[in-house]
Amino acid sequence: MTSSRPALRVCGLTKSFIVHAQGDLALPVLRDVALSVSPGECLALVGPSGAGKSTLLRSLYGNYRADGGSIRVRQDEAWTELVGAEPRTVLDVRHRTMGFVSQFLRVIPRVSAVDVVAEPLRRRGSEPAEARRRAEFLLAMLGIPARLWSLPPATFSGGEQQRVNIARSLIVDYPILLLDEPTASLDAANRDGVVELIRQRRDAGAAIVGIFHDTGVRDAVATRVHEVLPPAQPAGVSPGVAA
Amino acid sequence: MRGPLLSACGVTKRFGGRIACRDVSFDLWPGEVLGIVGESGSGKTTLLNCLAGRLAPDGGSVTYETLSAGIVDVHHLSEARRRLLARTEWGFVNQDARDGLRMGVSAGANIGERLMAVGARHYGEIRREAIDWMTRVEIDADRLDDRPTTYSGGMRQRLQIARNLVSKPRLVFMDEPTGGLDVSVQARILDLLRGLVEGLHLSAVLVTHDLGVARLLTHRLMVMQGGMVVEQGLTDQVLDDPQHAYTQMLVASILPV
Numbered sequence: 087m088t089s090s091r092p093a094l095r096v097c098g099l100t101k102s103f104i105v106h107a108q109g110d111l112a113l114p115v116l117r118d119v120a121l122s123v124s125p126g127e128c129l130a131l132v133g134p135s136g137a138g139k140s141t142l143l144r145s146l147y148g149n150y151r152a153d154g155g156s157i158r159v160r161q162d163e164a165w166t167e168l169v170g171a172e173p174r175t176v177l178d179v180r181h182r183t184m185g186f187v188s189q190f191l192r193v194i195p196r197v198s199a200v201d202v203v204a205e206p207l208r209r210r211g212s213e214p215a216e217a218r219r220r221a222e223f224l225l226a227m228l229g230i231p232a233r234l235w236s237l238p239p240a241t242f243s244g245g246e247q248q249r250v251n252i253a254r255s256l257i258v259d260y261p262i263l264l265l266d267e268p269t270a271s272l273d274a275a276n277r278d279g280v281v282e283l284i285r286q287r288r289d290a291g292a293a294i295v296g297i298f299h300d301t302g303v304r305d306a307v308a309t310r311v312h313e314v315l316p317p318a319q320p321a322g323v324s325p326g327v328a329a
Numbered sequence: 330m331r332g333p334l335l336s337a338c339g340v341t342k343r344f345g346g347r348i349a350c351r352d353v354s355f356d357l358w359p360g361e362v363l364g365i366v367g368e369s370g371s372g373k374t375t376l377l378n379c380l381a382g383r384l385a386p387d388g389g390s391v392t393y394e395t396l397s398a399g400i401v402d403v404h405h406l407s408e409a410r411r412r413l414l415a416r417t418e419w420g421f422v423n424q425d426a427r428d429g430l431r432m433g434v435s436a437g438a439n440i441g442e443r444l445m446a447v448g449a450r451h452y453g454e455i456r457r458e459a460i461d462w463m464t465r466v467e468i469d470a471d472r473l474d475d476r477p478t479t480y481s482g483g484m485r486q487r488l489q490i491a492r493n494l495v496s497k498p499r500l501v502f503m504d505e506p507t508g509g510l511d512v513s514v515q516a517r518i519l520d521l522l523r524g525l526v527e528g529l530h531l532s533a534v535l536v537t538h539d540l541g542v543a544r545l546l547t548h549r550l551m552v553m554q555g556g557m558v559v560e561q562g563l564t565d566q567v568l569d570d571p572q573h574a575y576t577q578m579l580v581a582s583i584l585p586v
Contacts, residue, residue, distance in 0.1 A: 106574030150570040173549045173563040174358055195516035
């Protein structure tokens with residue numbers, strides 16, 4: 087399924103945090119990161135805790151601001167550069183091309199689980215009834231009991247909230263998916279459901295970058311791994327690890 | 330591609346020797362919701378009033394692309410044309426609903442008045458539309474003939490929103506729309522605003538000191554300190570990876586719940 091033309095291409099990506107309250111303390115995290123992901127590939131980011139895997143993923147989504155380098159996304163048969171892009175460019179890429187599954191659901195007061203899930207599809211102009219049907223399908227597939235669908239997820243368990251979050255991020259067929267520990271707080275049965283969904287997306291041609299601490303999950307979904315090195319070490323000296 | 334809906338260029342406003350806002354420039358694109366955040370006294374409301382034509386800046390310009398007459402300089406319009414613009418293509422939601430409603434007339438009249446300003450004349454139609462909007466902002470239709478003086482704070486705010494949106498504006502200015510309300514009432518109004526902004530594809534400029542409100546409602550943020558914009562960008566990026574010392578301090582000051 088791997089096509090030769092990448093969907094996401096990163097080079098020279100650099101990111102540090104400057105903490106002004108600590109006397110402008112500089113914490114370098116990413117230095118000269120390069121990677122490229124094609125449709126049908128799932129790239130697993132590996133590396134010790136604190137190496138910057140989440141920072142890398144969030145930088146790809148534009149949630150963290152890169153200091154330099156290039157993050158290019160294939161959209162409308164052309165490359166769109168995200169480093170230094172206008173907010174509306176990043177929002178357009180998020181709207182149409184790139185989805186993100188975070189570990190935690192940001193709860194919206196008073197909005198029911200099914201509407202939380204359906205929202206990204208509605209925003210893209212789908213019929214509300216159709217968006218709702220698809221949301222219910224995903225919630226059922228992820229094992230959220232139907233009696234919870236009309237309730238706001240604020241009171242749900244951590245695992246339930248995470249599955250609502252996954253459903254929300256997967257309701258649109260994004261060509262690029264970024265996954266930050268999508269199975270972190272799930273039991274075995276629910277984890278398998280999520281793994282199956284990710285594999286389906288990958289095999290349907292999504293380009294995926296993810297962090298999977300569970301090696302079983304990683305082996306089940308990843309086609310390659312990319313090692314993220316702690317900032318103290320010089321970049322580019324570690325041999326790539328093949329999946 | 331169309332151009333920006335609203336553009337500020339070097340907007341500066343002084344009160345006596347004190348500078349309330351200095352050299353603010355940005356473009357607001359159709360469908361965008363821009364948040365202006367900062368502490369009290371940072372110049373947010375002054376800037377909003379300059380943008381909405383309510384206060385003349387001492388320097389700089391504000392331009393707006395009208396539906397029918399192309400791009401206009403908001404502060405070079407005649408008073409009459411500016412008022413017409415404010416009643417037809419724009420909305421303004423005040424923090425205190427009493428400033429945005431006519432307290433002496435019924436809720437229905439408050440909504441109907443805006444419709445008449447854009448040319449509605451048929452009484453039955455106006456009443457029907459007013460009832461429809463009362464329902465959309467979750468106020469019982471049987472309160473239509475009551476004056477807003479008999480309404481609670483949260484109901485008044487929802488009525489003010491209905492009055493502003495009934496005439497289908499393209500651009501809405503909001504000054505702390507949930508300020509001074511109980512959190513449960515706040516949540517209801519935020520949910521309502523969120524749905525309306527998205528459903529009507531509105532553009533908006535929202536002033537708030539509440540970063541939670543900004544995260545929920547806005548696409549982009551400008552952070553103001555001492556009358557200057559110290560940082561701007563995508564809302565979640567500014568809040569999750571703040572660059573400027575002042576923004577870092579603001580974000581770090583949020584009490585976790």
